[in-house]
Structures are given as structure tokens and as C-alpha cells.
Amino acid sequence: MPSVSLTVNGRKVSAEVEQRTLLVQLLREKLGLTGTHVGCDTSQCGACVVHVDGTSIKSCTILAVQCEGTNVLTIEGLAQGDKLHPMQEAFREHHGLQCGFCTPGMVMSAVDLLKNNPKPSEREIREWLEGNICRCTGYHNIVKAIQAASQAGR
Amino acid sequence: MATMIGTSVKRREDAKFLTGRGNYTDDINRPGQVHAYIIRSPHAHATLASVKTDKAAKRPGVVAVLTGADTAADGIGGLPCGWLIHNKDGSPMVEPPHPPLAQGKVRHVGDPVAVVIAETYAQARDAAEHVEIDYKALPAVSDASKAIERGAPQLHDEAKGNLCYDWHLGDKAAVDAAFAKAAKVAKIDLINNRLIPNAMEPRAALGEFNRATGEYTLYTTSQNPHVIRLLMGAHVLHVAESKLRVIAPDVGGGFGSKIYHYAEEAIVTWAAAKVNRPVKWTAERSESFMSDAQGRDHATHGELALDKDGKFLALRVSTVANLGGYLSTFSTTIPTWLYATLLAGVYTTPVIYCEVKAVFTNTVPVDAYRGAGRPEASYLLERLVDIAANVCGLDRAEIRKRNFIPKTAFPYQTPVALQYDSGDYPGCLETAVKASDYAGYDKRRAASEKAGKLRGIGISTYIEACGIAPSAVVGSLGARAGLYEVGTVRVHPTGTISVLTGTHSHGQGHETTFAQVVADALGVPMESIEVVHGDTAMIPFGMGTYGSRSLAVGGSAILKAVDKIVAKSKKIAAHLLEAAEADIEFKDGVFSVAGTDRSKTLGEIALAAYVPHNYPIETVEPGLDETAFYDPKNFTFPAGTHICEVEVDPQTGVVTVEKFTAVDDVGRVINPMIVEGQVHGGVVQGIGQALYEGCVYDPKTGQLLTGSMMDYCMPRADNLPAFSVGHHTTLCTHNQLGVKGCGEVGAIGSPPAVMNAVVDALKPYGITHLDMPATPERVWRAIHSARQPRAAE
Numbered sequence A: 001m002p003s004v005s006l007t008v009n010g011r012k013v014s015a016e017v018e019q020r021t022l023l024v025q026l027l028r029e030k031l032g033l034t035g036t037h038v039g040c041d042t043s044q045c046g047a048c049v050v051h052v053d054g055t056s057i058k059s060c061t062i063l064a065v066q067c068e069g070t071n072v073l074t075i076e077g078l079a080q081g082d083k084l085h086p087m088q089e090a091f092r093e094h095h096g097l098q099c100g101f102c103t104p105g106m107v108m109s110a111v112d113l114l115k116n117n118p119k120p121s122e123r124e125i126r127e128w129l130e131g132n133i134c135r136c137t138g139y140h141n142i143v144k145a146i147q148a149a150s151q152a153g154r
Numbered sequence B: 001m002a003t004m005i006g007t008s009v010k011r012r013e014d015a016k017f018l019t020g021r022g023n024y025t026d027d028i029n030r031p032g033q034v035h036a037y038i039i040r041s042p043h044a045h046a047t048l049a050s051v052k053t054d055k056a057a058k059r060p061g062v063v064a065v066l067t068g069a070d071t072a073a074d075g076i077g078g079l080p081c082g083w084l085i086h087n088k089d090g091s092p093m094v095e096p097p098h099p100p101l102a103q104g105k106v107r108h109v110g111d112p113v114a115v116v117i118a119e120t121y122a123q124a125r126d127a128a129e130h131v132e133i134d135y136k137a138l139p140a141v142s143d144a145s146k147a148i149e150r151g152a153p154q155l156h157d158e159a160k161g162n163l164c165y166d167w168h169l170g171d172k173a174a175v176d177a178a179f180a181k182a183a184k185v186a187k188i189d190l191i192n193n194r195l196i197p198n199a200m201e202p203r204a205a206l207g208e209f210n211r212a213t214g215e216y217t218l219y220t221t222s223q224n225p226h227v228i229r230l231l232m233g234a235h236v237l238h239v240a241e242s243k244l245r246v247i248a249p250d251v252g253g254g255f256g257s258k259i260y261h262y263a264e265e266a267i268v269t270w271a272a273a274k275v276n277r278p279v280k281w282t283a284e285r286s287e288s289f290m291s292d293a294q295g296r297d298h299a300t301h302g303e304l305a306l307d308k309d310g311k312f313l314a315l316r317v318s319t320v321a322n323l324g325g326y327l328s329t330f331s332t333t334i335p336t337w338l339y340a341t342l343l344a345g346v347y348t349t350p351v352i353y354c355e356v357k358a359v360f361t362n363t364v365p366v367d368a369y370r371g372a373g374r375p376e377a378s379y380l381l382e383r384l385v386d387i388a389a390n391v392c393g394l395d396r397a398e399i400r401k402r403n404f405i406p407k408t409a410f411p412y413q414t415p416v417a418l419q420y421d422s423g424d425y426p427g428c429l430e431t432a433v434k435a436s437d438y439a440g441y442d443k444r445r446a447a448s449e450k451a452g453k454l455r456g457i458g459i460s461t462y463i464e465a466c467g468i469a470p471s472a473v474v475g476s477l478g479a480r481a482g483l484y485e486v487g488t489v490r491v492h493p494t495g496t497i498s499v500l501t502g503t504h505s506h507g508q509g510h511e512t513t514f515a516q517v518v519a520d521a522l523g524v525p526m527e528s529i530e531v532v533h534g535d536t537a538m539i540p541f542g543m544g545t546y547g548s549r550s551l552a553v554g555g556s557a558i559l560k561a562v563d564k565i566v567a568k569s570k571k572i573a574a575h576l577l578e579a580a581e582a583d584i585e586f587k588d589g590v591f592s593v594a595g596t597d598r599s600k601t602l603g604e605i606a607l608a609a610y611v612p613h614n615y616p617i618e619t620v621e622p623g624l625d626e627t628a629f630y631d632p633k634n635f636t637f638p639a640g641t642h643i644c645e646v647e648v649d650p651q652t653g654v655v656t657v658e659k660f661t662a663v664d665d666v667g668r669v670i671n672p673m674i675v676e677g678q679v680h681g682g683v684v685q686g687i688g689q690a691l692y693e694g695c696v697y698d699p700k701t702g703q704l705l706t707g708s709m710m711d712y713c714m715p716r717a718d719n720l721p722a723f724s725v726g727h728h729t730t731l732c733t734h735n736q737l738g739v740k741g742c743g744e745v746g747a748i749g750s751p752p753a754v755m756n757a758v759v760d761a762l763k764p765y766g767i768t769h770l771d772m773p774a775t776p777e778r779v780w781r782a783i784h785s786a787r788q789p790r791a792a793e
């Protein structure tokens, strides 16, 4: 079995994986980071979004071995200790989550949006979220949360 | 202390979900756990000539390969149906067996045939390739109307002509007489499209068996763990409830699809004992598409009789409902008691008759999906009312006003069995008309037209019945369960409180809302209250969450338990304060002797109750822990008005929702933020049904053509506008909180509002009806096969 070494949430890790092991499987099954979710098998839902080397990516659509030497950030690594990241705070403040299943992917995706486009329009937010499906919120409050996070200067 | 009721308290659930610390079923791993892969039929209809497992059993990592022969040998029962419906002639419906693993025949794509259990999921999946199954394909039928035709393929020997039941409700003779006298008749033929729920968390189940104690534990994605324990223990596995614990941890959305007892739950629990290791199964999304119960799927003919002024005289409805290949847990009640009873809507229609044929087809079983029967009723009725307005030459708001049940008419007995307790339908309409700037619509339409677009506006004034349900009533209608709810309020010695509820939260925010309710009732800080749900080992027998019942029924049970706590505390306080019990007053968490400054806090009472040194021990038991069961007196009747504006691009057929206004009467609102969130989500599922979602089976082969998120279109953020959500409240008269329920209103009110708007936009082409979903292709074809617009362009 090949092994892969990478940095996850600031911690160096290595693990034996099968060639076919996906990044999301490495995170959930080997590293116990179950905050990253799997909602589909066709790269549609975005429940699995993490950052690899600072860019949001669907972790169900990349092999673990492709991530050799990379720096991965998951939802578990976003807050600073007990202090929520402003995007997490904004989701809480604006009720941007219900069942919470799409939430980690939504938040990671939204953080990347504001990194690239700190002041997006409502339209731009909605288009950016095209790859993240939420079945609970109707997106209304997710969009509001991202707008608020953007206004708060992130 | 300020009341917590009506306050948008931020959710206490959120922190864990936002930091990735949720605990969903697939996040749970048990020591020694093995993994199950379910082999499912690729055929819609076939006999199973043979299932050979020996090769697969030898593959790396494989622990066991189990088939229907093994379940039969172990005496495993079939999945039960929870509601008995009777035919027009009084005979019972047909109930064919529903084995967890196929016995001799498969009846839909996805029907479970065998299970491979291995050390890893990948090994199980690989080994499944080596299970040799000899299917003899049979002709299949997926359309319910075709399935009842002569010569159609037959699914179950018991069900002649594939008919499960032929049911009716209402006074046929009176309806026919009213039609004979009608000045005008509005008619419609429509399809209520089949939907695939697609909660974002795929279903999962993890079974465990403890040889030492003989106890089974099942972790499962369920909205009602006690119901699963009852059905699985009593009917399928024959395990005593005392030896069966069902845990529904965090659940990632349900919308009805996680109510039912599914084969996989029984399979992993049974297999865990067989292989003596915990067995875990998690659905791949493609499995969800072919194994989660689906929703809707009606073909309906409706007729509304009117007098010359547009007053409704009678309604006649005939529906063919598709039940799929087997009876799912509550499937039989959806197109009957949750559908036909809502056909009065918010109108004074004096007589109504509805007949329903429920039919087996080679498709995934159909059961409740957000709204469940009620969206089918409101869609039919609200489309029919629009057509009636057309027939009578009346404005669509005006015809509704002429027929509304007046505000003064409550309690109002409908001709279809329900008695509405409260409501203000004209008030909802008026509020929505204002909020949506109905008056400014013509201007907006002109602007759209200038940009080469068609614009339409649609209204729906809907009602639903929820707060399910009075047990005696549903029992008389065939329910095989009671539909009360349970709540426990446990005051600990130091005054902190655990609230146990039989309902289950999978996004609704009960941990917050219920804590608000108890904090308000007991006058203690919310922080001292913990809400616990989802574990049969901790909570008395409750019925779970569906039909927007949690607060109306579950919240009422909790309040009843609170009342018991207060009553007992008064006795203890009287003793401690050396006063008569009648003189003890309770306010804001403090028991005091009327007219004095002598008092005890709830915390002091609790301590005395658990350390009963100075205590009325002769008359009062120690402890402060009360449980109450609450059986509702009636259903609750949320209602409202939704107004939708769409733009249609005549070049491409693309429909966009430009403006959506919802004004709902959900009774008293405890947490407005949460209620609005529920409405947003429901509205989007309704918009999804109207514009995007439709489950399609190949009519020849019964193959599921919309089997992935790439083929089945769910609404995404960029398909939608922001919404305007408001309330026009009347209180429920028969529960203490005055609440009615808010989980389903969005999905019930919105599809007709959207479709009435789409048809309005297409009016220049002479189009009077379009079936859902109004996809670009469907709209484009309708435009192109219609005559050219009357209005000069």
C-alpha cells in the first residue's frame, strides 16, 4: 500500500492508503476528521469541500495520494481554539444552517469565496455556491451570512 | 423575567455543526466493526432464479454473504405497513409481503437482494461483483395509470390488477346533484410529479449485538427511533423491546424520508448478531436514489362546480396514486387521509367527493415527503381555483375572497371530516397582497415585457392539517399506532434541568426552541436546560417527528410535564414555608407564600426533593422528575397565502422566480428566526417540485433515469431569489402554546403559487395548464406548440 504524508490542520500526518482512497476517506476514516461529509457520489453536493493549499476543493474528487506534501485545512481547523472563524460566526448569527450536514462544505467554500472576492454581490455569492447543495435552508440565510461576513471585513 | 417566547434566540445546536463536531450515524465507528454492501436489483421486475454466494464468500476480507434464503431460514419477518385502508366496499386493502431481502422476485430497481459483509467497505463492494445472481427479467410497469390497465405486468399475486385499494371519501350523490345544477364547471387533469427527497445526509445504519447481555443496538438515520424499535423488534427481528436500543444521533435532514423502517436497518442489526461484530452500512447517493422512499406521484382529474357568481358548489376528484413496488410504512395513508381530507382547502365548498385508486408499480416505494398528501391537495385545488377564475371571468384574488371560510365561522366543519379550529384566510391574503406589492405588478410586467420576457403572477391560499394526531381519530381511520407524544422534565438536585422528548430534531432546532419553552414556563435561564432526544434507552416511548407535529404535540407533552413539576413543587414549598398549599404562588422560577416575602426557588425545592430531610415524606414522594404523555384533541391547521412572480424567457423556456412572498399562519411563533428558516427551506423544496425536480422511470424498462444529482435537478443557490416571509397569526385553540406547526407550510403553499404564475405568464399563448416540473424544455415545447400570442408583440 502506498503511503501519503501531508499537513492537515497544521499537523503533519502520514498514512497508508490504497491507491483508490479519496482524500475525504483519508480524512474521515484514517484521521477521524468526520466534520467533512460525503453527500453524493457524482461531485455535485459540496458537502466534502476542504482547502488544499489554500484553495477550496471537493475532497471526494481527489485521491489521497494526489495530496502528497500538501497543506489541507478542514472545518475542524478553521476556528482558533474556541473562537469561531468570522464565517462560522456569521452562519450562526444568521441561521445559515439547519441540519448541519452541508454546513462544513458551505463554510469552507464561502471562506474561499471571500478570499478571492472580498465584496461579492448577492448574484456572485449565489453563483459561487452552485457547487454546494443545501436541502434545508433554501440558501436564503446562507447568502445572508456570507454577505454579513463580507461586510464584517472578511 | 422577560418571556423567551417570540425571541430569535440563536441556536445552541450550531457550534458543534459549524466546527465539524456533529455526530451523524456515519461518523460513529464501533470496535471490531465490519462493513456491509447491499447488492440491489438492476432490474425493475424479475424472478430470482438463483443467488450463488460461494465465490464471493472466498474473496479477501469477506466475513459473510447473506441472502433472502438466510433471512427466511432465520424467520425474519417483512417490513410492516402502519396504516390499514379500506376499499369502497369495506374490505381491507391488499398487503403483500415486503421482505428485507428479496424472496424469489424483485420489484423495483434497487430492491435489496443480498448483503456482503467484509472488513472494509471496499472489500465488500469488490466481493459483491462475485455474487452470481440469475435474474429472469419480466416486463415492468412504472406508470400507475398503466399498471391498472388490463394486461399490465402483475407485481404481487395478492394484488389483482396491481390494485392496493380503491377508496373514497365524501357524499357522491350530493356532489353529483350539485354538479347537475352548476352554472359553470372548471376542470383539470394533472400530474403531481414524483419527487426524490434527497436529504443531504445519506441514510446509514450501524447494528451491534452484545452476546453477554443479548442486547441489540442500532444507530440509524431516523426521525423516530421508537417507531423503528417497535416495528423492527416486533415485526421483523422478533426481539423484545427491552433488548433493543435504537439511537438516532445527529440526522442530516429527513423531510419524511427518514420516518420509515427500512430493510437496511433490520439487515445490519440481524447480521451483527450473525457475524458477532458491529455491522455498518452507509448509502452511496446512488443507492439513496433507488432506496429512499419517494414522494407524490398522483394522476388526478378534478372538477369544481360553480354558481353564476363564482361560488363553489361542489368538488369532484378522482386520483390514481402510485405506491411503488411495496408498501412503505405510512404509504397507504398519504393519498387518502392526508390528501382527500384537505380538499376543502380554505373554502366553503359545501360538498366534496374524492376517490383514490392506489396502485403497485415497479418503482421505488412512495411515502410521505415534506407535506405528504397535503401538497397534492393544495396543488390540485389552487390550480383548479385559478381555472375557475378564468371560466367565470373573475380576478384570481376575487374568486378566492368570495369563497373563503369567514373569520367568524370557526370552529368550521368541512365536508371531508376535518374541523378547523381557527384561521383568518382573508387576513393572510390581504397581508400577502400588501407585502408582495401586488398593486405594482403591472409595472413590473411591463418592464419584463420590455426586456423580451413574459411575466406571470400566481397566488395560492393553502391550508394543511398537522400536529398529527388524535390517537382515537387516526385509530378509527386505520392507523396501527397512537400519535401522542411524550415529554419528561427532570429537575436535577442542583436545579439544572434535562428535558427528554420523544420527537427528533434533524435540522428543526428543537434543542433551542424546546429550551425556550421550558425556560419560559419555569422561569429559569435557558442555559440551565438541556434537551435530549433520539435514544430509546433514555427517553420514554415517543412517536417522533413528522407532519409538523413536534412543537404542537411534543411541546405540549413537555408543558404537561412542567405542570406536574410545578404542582409537586408547590406541595414541597408549602411544607418548607410552613404555609397552606393553596397559598403558594409560582412565578418566574420562585414559589412564594401569597402576600409575604417568604419564598423558595425551584433550585431549593429540587434540593429538598432529592435530600428529603425536611420534607412532607408522608404525602409527597422524593425526587423531581415528571413524565407526561399528550394526545392532541384535534389536528392543527396552519394556512397562508403565497404569491409568486416569475419571468419566462420565450426564446429558451427558462423560468426564473423573481419574487416570492409567503405570509403564513403557523400559530404562535416561539423562535421567529427558526420558523422563517423552516419556511425558506420548504418554499425551496416547493419551487424545486414546480420547476426542477421530477423522478423519471423509463416507461419500457422501469429503469430509474434520474438516478443521480446530475440527472435529478435540485434547486441551487443561483436558481433562487431572496424571499419575503411574514406572518398573520391566529392561535391554535386546543394546545397550551397556541402553536400550529411550520415545517411543511413552505412545501405545501409554494408549488401552486409558482405554477399559477407560470401559467399566467403563458396566458398570451392560450396555455391553461402545464404539468410540473416546468423545465425549460417543457415550457419551450408548450410555447411552440401553442398558437401565437394574441397580444401584439
Ligand code: FES
Pocket (backbone or CB within 6 Å): A037, A038, A039, A040, A041, A042, A043, A044, A045, A046, A047, A048, A049, A058, A059, A060, A061
Ligand atoms: S461528496 Fe458530494 S461533492 Fe463531494
Ligand code: FES
Pocket (backbone or CB within 6 Å): A096, A097, A098, A099, A100, A101, A102, A103, A133, A134, A135, A136, A137, B200, B252, B253, B507
Ligand atoms: S443545513 Fe441541512 S443540508 Fe444544509
